Amino acid sequence: MKQSSTRIVPMTKAHIIACSDIVASSEPWKSLRESVDFLPSIKRKQAFVAVIEGAVAGFVVFTHEPVFARGGYLRAIGVSPAIRGFGIGKLLMAFAEKSTAKQAPNFFLCVSSFNRSAQAFYRKCGYTKVGKIEGLIRKGAAEYIYWKKLR
Numbered sequence: 001m002k003q004s005s006t007r008i009v010p011m012t013k014a015h016i017i018a019c020s021d022i023v024a025s026s027e028p029w030k031s032l033r034e035s036v037d038f039l040p041s042i043k044r045k046q047a048f049v050a051v052i053e054g055a056v057a058g059f060v061v062f063t064h065e066p067v068f069a070r071g072g073y074l075r076a077i078g079v080s081p082a083i084r085g086f087g088i089g090k091l092l093m094a095f096a097e098k099s100t101a102k103q104a105p106n107f108f109l110c111v112s113s114f115n116r117s118a119q120a121f122y123r124k125c126g127y128t129k130v131g132k133i134e135g136l137i138r139k140g141a142a143e144y145i146y147w148k149k150l151r
Contacts, residue, residue: 011047018056022078060092064100071106101150
């Protein structure tokens, strides 16, 4: 699979089913038994998809304007399980960071303590764990706050 053939485009209602399928097979949503309502983010132009040959490979939802500590915020990211490990997630993160860097010098995200693979991914992307909120989403689990200086 060539990353160069991947396009990142604004998410539309037509992408929601494919993105919801990714959510259903991905952490933390699988463990939490939750879904993502993409419609508000589509309306605010904060949701994007990675498309390969017309098929949705992944998605990213983020706020690029400063919302916390002069930073944008990653709301959700997901890659189709069949193509994880091919750089689609890094491509989506780079897109979100580049878009955010135009308006904010920092980028933040939260990741569940039980979602160790996501934590490793964010560290590989240059993020640092800077905080912890116990029991925010699930009793007995914490949400870790990660940060990256963009500029």
